[in-house]
Amino acid sequence: xxxxxxxxxxxxxxxxxxxxxxxxxxxxxxxxxxxxxxxxxxxxxxxxxxxxxxxxxxxxxxxxxxxxxxxxxxxxxxxxxxxxxxxxxxxxxxxxxxxxxxxxxxxxxxxxxxxxxxxxxxxxxxxxxxxxxxxxxxxxxxxxxxxxxxxxxxxxxxxxxxxxxxxxxxxxxxxxxxxxxxxxxxxxxxxxxxxxxxxxxxxxxxxxxxxxxxxxxxxxxxxxxxxxxxxxxxxxxxxxxxxxxxxxxxxxxxxxxxxxxxxxxxxxxxxxxx
Numbered sequence: 001x002x003x004x005x006x007x008x009x010x011x012x013x014x015x016x017x018x019x020x021x022x023x024x025x026x027x028x029x030x031x032x033x034x035x036x037x038x039x040x041x042x043x044x045x046x047x048x049x050x051x052x053x054x055x056x057x058x059x060x061x062x063x064x065x066x067x068x069x070x071x072x073x074x075x076x077x078x079x080x081x082x083x084x085x086x087x088x089x090x091x092x093x094x095x096x097x098x099x100x101x102x103x104x105x106x107x108x109x110x111x112x113x114x115x116x117x118x119x120x121x122x123x124x125x126x127x128x129x130x131x132x133x134x135x136x137x138x139x140x141x142x143x144x145x146x147x148x149x150x151x152x153x154x155x156x157x158x159x160x161x162x163x164x165x166x167x168x169x170x171x172x173x174x175x176x177x178x179x180x181x182x183x184x185x186x187x188x189x190x191x192x193x194x195x196x197x198x199x200x201x202x203x204x205x206x207x208x209x210x211x212x213x214x215x216x217x218x219x220x221x222x223x224x225x226x227x228x229x230x231x232x233x234x235x236x237x238x239x240x241x242x243x244x245x246x247x248x249x250x251x252x253x254x255x256x257x258x259x260x261x262x263x264x265x266x267x268x269x270x271x272x273x274x
Contacts, residue, residue, distance in 0.1 A: 180231050181243075
């Protein structure tokens with residue numbers, strides 16, 4: 001058969017369509033079924049890790065790694081079945097891999113960062129951390145990212161590359177934390193009386209630890225106030241409970257005892273010109 005000056009062998013075309021079309025359809029079916037099987041295997045692997053009491057920090061990373069590896073092997077198997085020469089395919093993929101690797105250098109860095117985080121273990125799932133400008137509870141450490149949940153219930157996804165090389169504060173490492181306050185009183189107020197009031201407020205809260213002992217001292221003679229620094233200790237999980245309690249009840253007791261808390265003021269003098 002001749003079309004637009006080109007001669008086509010209908011029988012050969014039909015043969016090619018039947019051969020490769022059939023392989024393509026079967027390959028597509030294998031791909032779909034393979035993805036379903038992999039999904040089931042990954043779920044089973046996750047349940048197995050949980051049943052063996054594997055560290056919860058490792059589970060998301062291992063599950064993600066197994067899932068990606070199995071999917072890559074499945075795609076290679078399907079391509080081989082469809083008759084693609086794997087020697088040529090690998091050569092082409094190797095050349096393309098170099099370009100893709102350079103383009104995805106950040107992604108590879110995130111993968112390496114994830115491995116480093118799991119080896120060095122600067123934090124684990126459930127820790128409250130501050131990193132890359134965010135604060136929250138670690139929910140998952142995945143292959144490329146770490147997922148945090150902030151105190152106002154937002155989900156933050158942080159790339160592992162920057163997380164593994166940047167500064168980070170882990171508030172859950174130590175069992176206790178020091179809670180610091182600075183209370184200002186007027187220059188005409190009695191320092192000893194203010195100190196006694198703060199001590200009395202501290203004694204009311206049973207979550208403020210007795211050891212180490214609370215410290216109260218004059219830290220600064222400010223522009224409009226004498227500033228008393230107050231340092232108490234609490235268990236890490238009680239930090240904010242103690243903080244808000246002290247901020248509220250010290251103010252209330254100062255008001256009852258007639259102790260002023262100065263605030264910046266400015267006098268404006270108006271000069272009338274004739």
